[in-house]
Amino acid sequence: MRLALVTAMACSLAAPPAFAQVATPGAAPAAAAPVVEDFKPSSLNQPGQSFPQVNSQGYVRFRVLAPEAKSVRVSLGLGGRGGTVLNKGTDSAWTATSEGPLDEGFHYYHLTVDGGTFNDPGTLNFYGSTRWESGIEIPARDADFYAVKDVPHGRVEQVLFASPSTGSHRRAFVYTPPGYDATGGTRYPVLYLQHGWGEDETAWSNQGHANLIMDNLIAARKARPFIIVMTYGMTNDVRPGSPGGLASFDITPFRTVLVDELIPYVDRHFRTLADQRHRGMAGLSMGGFETKLIAPKNLDTFGYIGLLSGGTMSPQDVAEVPGYKDKVRLTFVSYGGRELENGQTRGSPARPSTDPAANAAALKRAGLNSVFYVSPGTGHEFQSWRRSLREMAPLLFRD
Known part of the structure; x- marks a missing residue:
């Protein structure tokens, strides 16, 4: 044929x-x-x-x-x-x-x-x-924030890092902001940004335009320049509709890859500010699910947490993590508006069991830096997550 x-x-x-x-x-x-x-x-x-x-x-x-x-x-x-x-x-x-x-x-x-x-x-x-x-x-009517403009551009490069825990070399893509190559003495914060179910480490650059979003925010002086690291962080053997679903997902192997192998590699090979207050983790959909499983249990490693259509952080969640209030500098949660209107959208996890807006407000009343964002008129899709990164990035690493 x-x-x-x-x-x-x-x-x-x-x-x-x-x-x-x-x-x-x-x-x-x-x-x-x-x-x-x-x-x-x-x-x-x-x-x-x-x-x-x-x-x-x-x-x-x-x-x-x-x-x-x-x-x-x-x-x-x-x-x-x-x-x-x-x-x-x-x-x-x-x-x-x-x-x-x-x-x-x-x-x-x-x-x-x-x-x-x-x-x-x-x-x-x-x-x-x-x-x-x-x-x-x-x-999109608001596509200007990820448009290619006549501004200084950062660079996205592929790196291969050794992963003894998996007996392999793994791939990551690293965004370095404009001026990184010209400013040999400057060190930068790092955001570890995870993709969703069924995607890989190419998603945030190709579908999400994360590099262009950052270039434009930095050019407009709306965000501090920082490095973004994107790596493959899931197992395709677990599907949301399969028996046990995400509840059966074992985060331990990826936690080892991320915290014990990738972060040390990045800190050795890039000019990073290699401490908790200059390192964050965020992800969309399943990447947010992974973030919630990893970051709160590694608060000496991550000071910023972002869940983009990937769950919510409730007061009970915070209470179960010693030191959360003192160590986490930002808890950012976002959803597409359609996700909150309909119990479940195409390809998305079910609506959170607790109200993410109410949870964010409760954390703020408790004295945490908690931000909740809703993308208007979009569902479980990349326009929601592009907008979420645009809203979250200016809030990161503001010493």
Whole structure:
């Protein structure tokens, strides 16, 4: 079977294909207003490819050439649940437009062709859902904070570090802020920033634009320059829907890799401020889950804690950790607004059993530096976490 992207224009609304729902669960029902015909290629398309396309309302139009296929469907989101059924035209191209608009920001998706899973050859690939997935970007009204601008840029480099506990060398990506290479005597704080379930150490740079967010914040003098370290921190054998789920996840092996192997490596090879008050840990989704399991039990190592769609820190949690109030300089918790409205969103863990906003307020009343942030109009997705990093970064390492 030949599978390729057709670069011709999609069929007009005069003869529309059948539509299937593709909007993020929990989004408002699609408006009755006509779909605006101002579709443009997604910013994540492969060079020279015209589809998929996105319009100003956030609708997505797909067009794929699979002449011998019997069925073609597009699945979006972590895990690829739900989807849009494509219809075959006389030119052997399969076409469809989403029934409703998608939330702003980045989304994973893939094609299902006659029961087989394929990536869309029109788009770039991103590691998510334990595989390389196609990606699409719905332009956001606030995208300026992660836009590429004419400002000094930091550098993201790959490092390999020895891990005796796993009998291997492991990979990490390290962001060093603008000016790091030119200021030989300056030392910097470090944030250890973890990805979510099914992703890897490339996620925060590729999908999250963490380096661009930091470049822009530093240029605007809104954040102190600091190093970010991103490494693979999970086991793909544990899935949120599997028996036992995350409750059966053993954090001990990763704790050893992070605290006993990676942190010493980073402190030896980069100009760090190698103490607790200049080191933080944060993560999105499962990375937040890992952060909550590791950081409070290692308060001599981490002074800042960030949970991004990854749990909440309650007064009871704090009471169970000796020294938390005195040693933790910031407890940052965030969620997408849709996550708190609906019990569970696509690919996300269940809503916290206790109210994260109430918990954050209680910690603040108890005298802790506690901050709670909600990303408006987004769910368990990267736009929530991009915004969360934008909000959290200026609060870190403010001596």
